[in-house]
Amino acid sequence: MRTVSVLSAALLALGLAAAPAAADSSPSPSADGEAAPTRAGTSFRTATEIEQGRQATASGSTGDYLYWSFPADTGQRPTVRATVKLPQAHASQTWQVDVYDGLRRRQACQYGAQTRTAAADAPSVELACVLRTVRAWSEPWADDPLPGTYYVRLTAIGVPTSDLGLPVGSEVRVDSADIGGSAAVDGSLAKPLVPGIATRPEEEQEDAAVLAGLEPEDGWSSGRWSDRWVWTALGGALAALAGVGGYALTRGPGRPARVPPNA
Template sequence: MRITRVLGGALLALGLAAGPATADSSPSASPSGDGAAPTSAGTSFRTAVEVEQGQTATASASTGDYLYWSFPADSGQRPTVKATVKLPQAHLAQTWQIDVYDGLRRRQACQYGAQTRTAAQDAAAVELACVLRTVRAWSEPWANDPLPGTYYVRLTAVGLKAADLGQPVSAELRVDSKDIGGAAAVDGSLAKPLVPGIAVKSAAEDEDASATAVLSSIEPDDGWASGWWSDRWVWTAIGAILAALAGIGGYTLTRGSRRPRHVPPPPGA
């Protein structure tokens, strides 16, 4: 009976512990109602237009232009960048490409997705997608792993012919993320996210709170490193509880009976 009560209490504790992990495993990106979605794009890294995850940004441009947006990505997230380019009614075959760079302007490889696609002649639109690797909380200095911070998206047409230069196009961009959870957890974290100008801001706050020089002001809803909780903690707790139950069960089975053995009386007593 004692083991049954202990096992029942352990299962109840596991249910309570698994609750936050289940809620945390849902996609982290949701549409933000804080502001309207951007309707323009930048022309360089420094003028990239900030986009929150879950928003659909739009922009009007001409073929041959470089369109830049930026978005924040925190540790444990796997961002998916999707772009749709609406082409003019009459055009030649065009090849469009989407590239993603981190806060250090290192080009990040796509796990999968149509990063480059050629639109057939007179096609109405072309759709591109790039699923990045999971953002890590820490990495070796020589590695090219995605790290928390600002990410830049560049959309442009490559190999255009002179007849297609300058034609009007419209583009849509959307970024969503999936929370990977404890499977992507690492032992370490960055002192600061890779946000351009954040070191300048930290120094300015010590001298004058009104002096800020951050080139990217957008950040996750819960702040940076908001994904410190993951199901890795739950599985650690489950392992500890199972080990304790195994120890209790083994001790109960091997300790034997505490009742004194019956000793027969001596002869003639």
């Protein structure tokens, strides 16, 4: 019974330790009162920075390329959602949202309507792209998502000539689910993939400008911690308790006390 009590207490303690690490860490809207961006860039270099959890808006014209950028850290699985508000009269249009990492490699969507066609005179079209989980480290030849800056590009493809230049409105929002230790890997990047950060001398790290200045609220983790450590400790504790319990069950009854021969 004592072994069972110790095992139950250990499970409860480790379960409580693991629970906060497995919680959803999707960034919440900023409470500082700062207004959300109301414009978009026209290239990677001029992409408008947006924070996760906040909706950005922009006006443009059919045929334009609209760009935004956002930071994504290890263990996050970003979801990009975009809504395009179309003019009252238009022909059938196909819109597409693409996501690129800090090396400008196009990232595949796990699922979501990345490309959609709006019927003639439809008021709007909604797009979505759920990326793969951001990894702390990857092989040089792989195209796995890595911590750093990500770019969102929204545009219409195959637009009829009659619709080119028509005004449109757009809304973009990025949210992330925290996948946790199930996506953890051994190794980490020396620097996140933020354009310009690796070319700055160390003594100018604080003052030199970079092409993307936003970072996660708690800074770049780059694989320093994940709940993988909690589950590893849990496994070790269970193995130790199993050994103690097995020994207690298999050692048999205690030896009887020796009786003095002259008693």
